[in-house]
Amino acid sequence: xxxxxxxxxxxxxxxxxxxxxxxxxxxxxxxxxxxxxxxxxxxxxxxxxxxxxxxxxxxxxxxxxxxxxxxxxxxxxxxxxxxxxxxxxxxxxxxxxxxxxxxxxxxxxxxxxxxxxxxxxxxxxxxxxxxxxxxxxxxxxxxxxxxxxxxxxxxxxxxxxxxxxxxxxxxxxxxxxxxxxxxxxxxxxxxxxxxxxxxxxxxxxxxxxxxxxxxxxxxxxxxxxxxxxxxxxxxxxxxxxxxxxxxxxxxxxxxxxxxxxxxxxxxxxxxxxxxxxxxxxxxxxxxxxxxxxxxxxxxxxxxxxxxxxxxxxxxxxxxxxxxxxxxxxxxxxxxxxxxx
Amino acid sequence: xxxxxxxxxxxxxxxxxxxxxxxxxxxxxxxxxxxxxxxxxxxxxxxxxxxxxxxxxxxxxxxxxxxxxxxxxxxxxxxxxxxxxxxxxxxxxxxxxxxxxxxxxxxxxxxxxxxxxxxxxxxxxxxxxxxxxxxxxxxxxxxxxxxxxxxxxxxxxxxxxxxxxxxxxxxxxxxxxxxxxxxxxxxxxxxxxxxxxxxxxxxxxxxxxx
Numbered sequence: 001x002x003x004x005x006x007x008x009x010x011x012x013x014x015x016x017x018x019x020x021x022x023x024x025x026x027x028x029x030x031x032x033x034x035x036x037x038x039x040x041x042x043x044x045x046x047x048x049x050x051x052x053x054x055x056x057x058x059x060x061x062x063x064x065x066x067x068x069x070x071x072x073x074x075x076x077x078x079x080x081x082x083x084x085x086x087x088x089x090x091x092x093x094x095x096x097x098x099x100x101x102x103x104x105x106x107x108x109x110x111x112x113x114x115x116x117x118x119x120x121x122x123x124x125x126x127x128x129x130x131x132x133x134x135x136x137x138x139x140x141x142x143x144x145x146x147x148x149x150x151x152x153x154x155x156x157x158x159x160x161x162x163x164x165x166x167x168x169x170x171x172x173x174x175x176x177x178x179x180x181x182x183x184x185x186x187x188x189x190x191x192x193x194x195x196x197x198x199x200x201x202x203x204x205x206x207x208x209x210x211x212x213x214x215x216x217x218x219x220x221x222x223x224x225x226x227x228x229x230x231x232x233x234x235x236x237x238x239x240x241x242x243x244x245x246x247x248x249x250x251x252x253x254x255x256x257x258x259x260x261x262x263x264x265x266x267x268x269x270x271x272x273x274x275x276x277x278x279x280x281x282x283x284x285x286x287x288x289x290x291x292x293x294x295x296x297x298x299x300x301x302x303x304x305x306x307x308x309x310x311x312x313x314x315x316x317x318x319x320x321x322x323x324x325x326x327x328x329x330x331x332x333x334x335x336x337x338x339x340x
Numbered sequence: 341x342x343x344x345x346x347x348x349x350x351x352x353x354x355x356x357x358x359x360x361x362x363x364x365x366x367x368x369x370x371x372x373x374x375x376x377x378x379x380x381x382x383x384x385x386x387x388x389x390x391x392x393x394x395x396x397x398x399x400x401x402x403x404x405x406x407x408x409x410x411x412x413x414x415x416x417x418x419x420x421x422x423x424x425x426x427x428x429x430x431x432x433x434x435x436x437x438x439x440x441x442x443x444x445x446x447x448x449x450x451x452x453x454x455x456x457x458x459x460x461x462x463x464x465x466x467x468x469x470x471x472x473x474x475x476x477x478x479x480x481x482x483x484x485x486x487x488x489x490x491x492x493x494x495x496x497x498x499x500x501x502x503x504x505x506x507x508x509x510x511x512x513x514x515x516x517x518x519x520x521x522x523x524x525x526x527x528x529x530x531x532x533x534x535x536x537x538x539x540x541x542x543x544x545x546x547x548x549x550x
Contacts, residue, residue, distance in 0.1 A: 054439050054464060061443035063462065164410050167441055167481065168464070197464065201436040205370075206468065267471055 203275025
């Protein structure tokens with residue numbers, strides 16, 4: 001798709017400031033090394049933005065979103081005035097921690113479809129070293145905006161109808177050392193007034209369902225064991241922005257088990273989709289009930305199946321004496337050092 | 341037959357019907373364990389209703405200039421619950437599992453009126469129900485979900501059947517009778533919900549009473 005226009009704005013932090021600094025802007029020429037770099041950002045935006053996001057409804061539940069309105073206004077009338085509205089919005093959520101940034105608004109169109117890429121490059125400092133005829137000159141520079149492709153935040157939206165599309169898009173953060181939770185709050189929630197397209201509960205439910213299916217289908221105990229161990233570790237992921245793929249990689253789950261879990265994702269690209277992990281959803285799908293008796297007996301089965309697996313009879317109500325019985329073939333037995 | 345109708349008929353068969361079936365399965369999987377849901381149903385907007393909606397005008401001008409992309413309720417889902425408090429409970433759950441761009445509790449404008457009531461959502465179609473045959477990129481993005489009590493549902497079905505006759509508009513007396521039935525449905529919902537709280541949730545009833 002052809003890149004038709006680029007506007008750039010220097011955005012100082014302005015959160016909670018009554019009189020935020022002015023925002024200066026410029027039109028970027030369609031030639032030169034800056035254009036070449038931005039063209040790459042524009043062309044690769046979908047691939048570089050892994051987070052599927054959607055604009056949120058307003059507080060009253062209406063189909064209104066301030067950031068989407070600003071983007072639509074810019075799409076309809078692509079000029080400095082409308083671009084500056086987006087820059088002001090970014091300034092109003094930018095703290096000193098985020099610092100000075102250079103906002104680029106890039107827009108293109110093809111076959112009736114419009115694409116807009118919004119990206120923010122953080123300012124950095126550096127040293128300029130210039131070799132001269134009689135020696136070397138060094139100078140400290142501020143307000144350097146890194147060319148590196150690993151240093152910017154971006155969001156991309158495409159649509160045909162300027163009134164009805166552009167509800168969902170993709171966001172990314174290439175800034176080194178930027179935590180996933182940080183992009184979620186600053187870039188996605190506050191600036192873009194959006195959230196992940198798949199809510200945390202839905203994403204966790206999908207993951208839990210896939211893990212449970214993989215466990216139920218697994219013929220070998222290695223896979224079952226590995227999934228059981230994984231489930232014990234997962235509550236530590238509470239609130240983190242994850243995908244099924246990176247959860248399994250994070251806990252170094254074997255390729256065999258990963259493949260079993262991935263096979264339950266339909267369509268399989270959802271294996272890579274980001275969501276906020278909610279452990280409560282996991283326990284709805286994968287929960288084990290364990291009953292311990294005073295004679296040392298320990299009975300464990302999935303919560304759903306426990307009462308059908310173990311038949312419970314009251315032997316002596318006065319002493320609360322009960323008898324459990326079950327019937328099946330032994331598929332595995334082992335010694336463990338601990339109960340868990 | 342217009343080009344719009346032809347296009348919608350094609351979409352109806354190729355996309356909306358299978359998506360509606362998959363969505364119904366997903367909604368039943370998500371909410372089916374709730375104790376007091378009477379039914380969960382999903383269906384595509386009929387061709388007649390779509391064409392009629394697409395032709396709507398406001399102040400003499402067409403309301404939609406691109407109806408195939410603008411009309412958001414081409415798939416309509418409904419969850420019918422026993423009691424009013426169930427509607428609130430399910431609505432809170434919907435917000436957990438689906439991303440919405442609209443959430444409206446529809447009630448009559450004046451407290452002196454009785455009429456249509458229901459909790460409406462415009463939700464993104466969940467990504468789980470797409471596949472290679474129906475690709476997300478080529479699909480509609482949204483569906484409408486209505487959550488109503490049994491009485492709200494019964495009233496709105498009968499009212500829609502009686503109130504939108506093409507042959508004649510309703511007289512004032514007929515409108516008044518319809519409003520009366522809405523008031524009765526409203527009253528029945530109030531009393532059933534109170535009884536439900538007293539009998540099924542005695543602790544919450546005691547808390548309310550205090």
